[in-house]
Amino acid sequence: MMLTLTRPDDFHLHLRDGQALARTVGDALGQCARALVMPNLVPAVDTLEAVSAYRQRILAHVPKGADFTPLMSLYLSQTLSPETLLHAKAQGVLAVKWYPKGATTNSAQGVAHLEALEPILSVMQEVGLILLIHGEVTEAQVDIFARESCFIEEVLIPLRAKFPRLKMVLEHITTAHAVEYVRSQERNLAATITAHHLLFNRNQLLVGGIKPHFYCLPILKKEEDRLALVQAAVSGDRRFFLGTDSAPHARSAKESACGCAGCYTGYATMAFYAQVFERAQALDKLNDFAAKFGAEYYELPYNHGELVLEKRVWQLPETLPFGDTVLVPFLAGEQWHWQVVA
Template identity: 50%
Template sequence: MNEITIIKPDDWHLHFRDEDMLLETVPATARCFARAVVMPNLVPPVINAELALSYKERIMAARPEGSSFTPLMTIYLTDKTSVQDIQEAKKAGVLAAKMYPAGATTNSDSGVNSLESLYPVFEALADNDMLLLIHGEVTQKHIDIFDREKAFIDQHMVNIVERVPHLKVVFEHITTKDAADFVLNAREGVAATITPQHLLLNRNDMLDGGIRPHNYCLPVLKRSTHQEALRAAVQSGSPKFFLGTDSAPHAKHRKESDCGCAGCYSAWSALELYAQVFDELDALDKLEGFASLHGADFYGLPRNTQTVTLIREPWEVPNSITLPNGEPIVPFFAGKPVAWKLKK
């Protein structure tokens, strides 16, 4: 197969950042995705309906001329989030709430310290037909960073899913066999997003032969056995797994520093890289479900009606991109060949 046409996909997890960065990130996503679930971890974070609507306006203003791309907004849960915050967010059209354990990843310092106190908020999400999106890692420093996803499942995820049985939960950017197995065996209303970097890479790609800061993301890349489990999950065609790039840009100097930021800017090549993975797995017939159908169905939104076509044509991800402020940024898979290309 040298050409494949699928319903236009959506990205169910990404970071646009803000201000000038939007002039790069919004067009890069709008080139191939109809909608995207926008993460709220700005500084300060998007914690209520008013801030979400303001952020949405800035994103809409950064769309390319003639684009119909639609951002799907979320709010950021804190220890002070109230049931009223959820009700107001619902009225404003906010789709979901994102829970970061405090300190788990970039701009998560305002995240949740006391998960137990948030159960009334979780109930309010369910009652208002909103989703809970979870960055599923514990933050206890004595727990090995490679084990923090598994520990979160054991300590928290099982309880959330069982105690609020009518709540839709997305386990974001899963990285382990443990998470894939948990989602597969969980009740209806539990799903997961999977990133291109966790399907294409394992921790050797970050650490072997020197530290590769542009492959550093959180949750961190895991063993090859976990990578293979994620590849098997998408190969299965299960509707519980769908596309979420976790595209997370940082300027080059912030990645290549003495305390480099976590995040891979994958928007430049995400759909093409997913196609490459599914091709390698002899599962191109499963790509449309993963990219275009499962997420919309889980969120309860209409499927897109437009289509996109990918062709088997080799190209190379650029080594660097210049941001509107003149700073360089290194895209994910920079300098590497990609076998599939979006047909214009």
């Protein structure tokens, strides 16, 4: 069985930097034609000079003639100026990413409360830059499984009331609550959904022992949440589209007493999504989810070219080279039933 798609977009991808790019860029261009690259490096990508330099480091790993375009974002920090945003779109920046301080990997430079940055959000609203949101509160008293729902009620709803014309993306949604909220909004809000949140619930992380390679932020949720995400992804609703949040870490950083959050799905992105959509008897909806709805929201043309998957059994690799070490990819060593072949 063969499945032919328009070359997809990944609207949420971590490529990292330095030696990691040899792994991540090569994997990405085998799965998608464009990827929106996250800016949470150390130091954060929060100036146009940093964006330009990072783009060039990425492009240095794209073979000549390869069909891959990195789409760039800025990191919302105290040092980001309104003047920078006025010139950002002209220099190819699509969006600004807000990481609440302490919410996830490399979020120490993030902003805990947006009140001080309202002038920046006003400029974004005027120039048409999209606000990308890691939608979790970080207060210690809030249960980790409730942080997304609390964020929607306590932060996102007031924020959207204050900036109704600011286009936003609620990244990597994980709950039925998030699905319902996005559906309730008529304009200027969309959401990305990852493959790992579509495939598994929190039992996969915790039952039978803690499995660090399923640990991600936002954390996996209940089965009813997973089913709501699947229903949203296959529904044909243009407000939901593909964003992997693929996030590589060296094996030693995951398999430790304080393991890092992130699942490396980027080596087999479309194989994972294809299995989700097949199980839901909705393979005919995958092309729109992966290659059209995100492009429409970001006001980009559809990609040219095709990606071909074949339904056949293959074994996912146990490890992958990662600079001078290795990483353990998502579902390492498992047998899978879809594979990109062209």
